[in-house]
Each structure stands twice: as C-alpha cells, then as structure tokens.
Amino acid sequence: MHDLTLHLFIFLFAAAFLAGFIDSIAGGGGMITIPAMLIAGIPPLETLGTNKLQSLFGSGSASIAYARRGHVNLVEQLPMVALAMLGGGLGAALATIVPGDVLKVALPFFLIAIALYFGLKPNISDIDRTSRMTPFLFGLIFVPLIGFYDGVFGPGTGSFFMLGFVTLAGYGVLKATAHTKFLNFGSNVGGFIVFALYGVVLWKVGLLMGAGQFAGAQVGSRFAMKNGAKIIKPLLVVTCIALAIKLLADPAHPVRIWLGM
Known part of the structure; x- marks a missing residue:
C-alpha cells in the first residue's frame, strides 16, 4: 500500500486515543480502530495484524x-497471561480454518447477553463476591479459551474476560477491569507474534496508533479508578450494545444474508 497522508495519520492517532480510553474501561477498542484502518x-489482513500491534500499547498502558x-x-x-498469550497465538494461527461465520453469527447475541447481565443485575459492584471456580481452573480453562477467541476473531474480548472475572x-x-487488561495484553502478544511472522504488520501505522492507544488508556484507566463501577458498568453495557449493532449492521453479516436483508 502507498504511504498514508498526514491527515490520515492524524485521524488514526485520534481513533487510537479514543479506543485506548474506552478499552481501558470497558473493552471494545477494536470496534473503533479496525473500521478506522479500513477507512x-x-x-x-494488514488491518488485523496492525491492530494487534497497536492494541499492545493500550492494554499494556492500562495494565x-x-x-x-x-x-x-x-x-x-x-x-x-502466558496462557492467554498461548491461546491468542493458536487462535491467530488457526484463523483460516476456524468457521468464522459461526463466530459472526453468535457474537452479537453474546454481547447483548453480557450487556443485559451487567445492566439488569443489581448487586454487581466493586465489592468482591464468592468465586464459582478456583483460580487454577479459571486460568487453565477460561483464560486460554478467550485468548483463542481473541486470536481468531477479537471483538468483545475484554467484555468476555470481564464477564468471567465477575x-x-x-x-x-x-478489580475485574484491572485484571482483564493484562490478560488482554497477553492474548494480543500471542496474536501479534503470529501476524508479524506472516509479515502483515504495518509498523509505522501500528506504532503511531500505539502512541495514541497508550495515552488514551492512561486517561481512561485513571477515569475508571476514580469512578469505579458507576462508570464501568454503564460504559460496558453501551459498548457491548454498540458493538452488537455494528456487527449486525454489516450487510455481509450471515444473519442479514440468511434473512435476505
């Protein structure tokens, strides 16, 4: 591809800053950066690879x-984090043979379910509750599974990690938000290594957007720590709903094709 013009670099930096801010609080930063790079x-393919590079800065900064x-x-x-990285790497490596249409069909409805859970359940707060799974099983089963999803597809990874921790x-x-960011960093590392080996990472664009992600995540994480659940919950709900709508609005989405819309 040709070198991008100055105004497109500025546009991508601004998009990355906004994505870093939102992602550090509620996840879903890819909802902004991936369309921005396509625009x-x-x-x-280069968008997916470059997105993993710039996402490292956002998740790392928030962590x-x-x-x-x-x-x-x-x-x-x-x-x-190591297990998340392993899952992310395997997901990216196997992306070409995983039935992507199945993920595209199910994801919007999963995101809506997450939004309803956090929006309607009254006792979700910053206070820890009794765990339903030991840390060992959580790390061994749930973490690499979501990391694998991040490598294969990606959108909503932070929301899925959040749901698991809560x-x-x-x-x-x-606390769930804080721990989600480092696991997301790990899955990003795994996916990035694979995409870099395939040579589909645009380094200049990725590093520029990474700077925007880093700054946005610093601002967003401080905002989240100051306001806690009262800002994280509604932003998480809005982000999940917005991402679900965006996915379903795509004319190429399998559900729209099946319905002839």
Whole structure:
C-alpha cells in the first residue's frame, strides 16, 4: 500500500486515543480502530495484524496504570497471561480454518447477553463476591479459551474476560477491569507474534496508533479508578450494545444474508 497522508495519520492517532480510553474501561477498542484502518485504505489482513500491534500499547498502558494503584499484581498474574498469550497465538494461527461465520453469527447475541447481565443485575459492584471456580481452573480453562477467541476473531474480548472475572472468579467490577487488561495484553502478544511472522504488520501505522492507544488508556484507566463501577458498568453495557449493532449492521453479516436483508 502507498504511504498514508498526514491527515490520515492524524485521524488514526485520534481513533487510537479514543479506543485506548474506552478499552481501558470497558473493552471494545477494536470496534473503533479496525473500521478506522479500513477507512484509511489499509487492506483487511494488514488491518488485523496492525491492530494487534497497536492494541499492545493500550492494554499494556492500562495494565501499568492499574498496577501502580494496587488494583492488580502483574507478577502474580503472569501464569494466566502466558496462557492467554498461548491461546491468542493458536487462535491467530488457526484463523483460516476456524468457521468464522459461526463466530459472526453468535457474537452479537453474546454481547447483548453480557450487556443485559451487567445492566439488569443489581448487586454487581466493586465489592468482591464468592468465586464459582478456583483460580487454577479459571486460568487453565477460561483464560486460554478467550485468548483463542481473541486470536481468531477479537471483538468483545475484554467484555468476555470481564464477564468471567465477575461471574466465575467473583471479582468486583473495578478489580475485574484491572485484571482483564493484562490478560488482554497477553492474548494480543500471542496474536501479534503470529501476524508479524506472516509479515502483515504495518509498523509505522501500528506504532503511531500505539502512541495514541497508550495515552488514551492512561486517561481512561485513571477515569475508571476514580469512578469505579458507576462508570464501568454503564460504559460496558453501551459498548457491548454498540458493538452488537455494528456487527449486525454489516450487510455481509450471515444473519442479514440468511434473512435476505
């Protein structure tokens, strides 16, 4: 592809900043960055590869910010991050043979279900509750599974991690958000390594957007830590609904094709 013009670089930086802000609180940053790169004329495969590079900066920045305030111990979370990275790498490597249409069909409805869960369940707060799964099983089963999904497809990964931490691990909303970011970083690393080996990462674009992601995540994570569940819950609900609508609005979505819309 040809070099991008200055105004497109500015556009991509701004999109990455906004994505970093939203993603550090509720996930769903890819809903902004992937369409932005496609609008800028970047081919789909290079968009996916470059998105993994710039996402590393956002998830890494948010992880550092939450760790500095004591909401997550990065060292203790390393085993789960390694499993998320393994899942992300396997997902990216197997993306060509996984039935993508199945994921596209199911994802909007999963996201709507997550939005309804967080929006309608009254007792979800920043207070930890009793866990339904041991940390060992959570890390061994749930984490690599979501990491694999991130490598194969990606949108909504942060929301799925959030749902797992709240419903299975019993974490409060803010603690779940803090731990989600580092796992998302791990799955991004796994996917990025595979895409980089395939040579589909645009480094100049990815690093520029990474700078925007890093700055946006710093601002967003501080905003989340200041306001806690009262801002994370509604933003998570809005993000899930918006992502579901965006996916269903695509004329190429299998559901629309099946319905002849």
